[in-house]
Amino acid sequence: MQISDSSSRILAGLLEARTGQQLTMSRRWRLETALSQLLRERGIASIDELITILVMGREPSLSTRVVEALLNNETYFFRDRLPFDLIKAAALPELARRREASRTLRIWSAGCSAGQEVYSLAMLFAEDPQRWAGWTIDILGTDVSEGMVSRAREGSYTQFEVQRGLGVQQMIRWFEEGANGWRAVEALRKSVRFQVHNLLEPAPHPGRFDLILCRNVLLYLHENTRRKAFDRLSSALGPDGWLMLGAGETVIGQAPSLEADREMRGLYRHRDPSAKAA
Numbered sequence: 001m002q003i004s005d006s007s008s009r010i011l012a013g014l015l016e017a018r019t020g021q022q023l024t025m026s027r028r029w030r031l032e033t034a035l036s037q038l039l040r041e042r043g044i045a046s047i048d049e050l051i052t053i054l055v056m057g058r059e060p061s062l063s064t065r066v067v068e069a070l071l072n073n074e075t076y077f078f079r080d081r082l083p084f085d086l087i088k089a090a091a092l093p094e095l096a097r098r099r100e101a102s103r104t105l106r107i108w109s110a111g112c113s114a115g116q117e118v119y120s121l122a123m124l125f126a127e128d129p130q131r132w133a134g135w136t137i138d139i140l141g142t143d144v145s146e147g148m149v150s151r152a153r154e155g156s157y158t159q160f161e162v163q164r165g166l167g168v169q170q171m172i173r174w175f176e177e178g179a180n181g182w183r184a185v186e187a188l189r190k191s192v193r194f195q196v197h198n199l200l201e202p203a204p205h206p207g208r209f210d211l212i213l214c215r216n217v218l219l220y221l222h223e224n225t226r227r228k229a230f231d232r233l234s235s236a237l238g239p240d241g242w243l244m245l246g247a248g249e250t251v252i253g254q255a256p257s258l259e260a261d262r263e264m265r266g267l268y269r270h271r272d273p274s275a276k277a278a
Helices: 005-019 026-040 048-058 060-070 080-097 116-124 147-153 159-163 168-174 186-190 225-236 273-277
Strands: 104-110 135-145 175-178 181-184 192-196 209-214 239-246 257-258 268-271
Touching: 005 048, 005 060, 026 048, 026 060, 060 147, 080 116, 080 209, 080 239, 104 116, 116 135, 116 168, 116 186, 116 192, 135 147, 147 186, 147 192, 168 175, 168 273, 186 192, 209 225, 225 239
Parallel strands: 104 135, 104 209, 135 192, 209 239
Antiparallel strands: 175 181, 239 268, 257 268
16 A cells, blocks of 8 residues: 555644644655554555545544554553562662652653553562551552553453463463453453543642653653653652653653662652752
């Protein structure tokens, strides 16, 4: 299927306007694959025909479907594993010490896609019930895609999805097999919450989080847009909280209010004002 340059530019502009994400030239090869199912469902012969429908504004809901199809929703349970080992072995014990008085933790997974990261976090707490007995653990997952948030709330995954990152024992313990795949058990689903949210908007309630995960989301943002996103993340991070980014992301040169934590490698925190002035 041939896609004209004008159609590619229109789709790229629509995606950036709605989400802040850029559809760079290196990602435009995905257009045909990403939109093929939508074209079949709507009986649309080509992407150029799709663009005509969008420009004419005859189907307002269609633009939302297009944007959601273009988003990169790649994720899986305990993705990359090492970040979760760091959270379990270092970040959570330290946060438990710091929050012993309130016995409350707030965690935000930004750009959570279909929810695997959020349920992975929930499993860390559920598998250590004695340690977290009497604590209030608020785990929030957000995504700009309404479709992904709906899937995350349902907590249902295919055989392929549930096997990515989970061992057999975890599958059996935390998921129930049904006719349409595997669904997170009720207790796990009730321990988390999800909502639609654009990272460029003010932080979701309660606005101050002890740990924020925003992994492999900022890669797709224009530099100026990325700075705005960092401002939002910084404002949502508690005074002594941590931000976790993807392996290929950094705050250097982009978020002056944040710095790498020297003791918790892979995590970022608010910059020490005294160090900044030195």
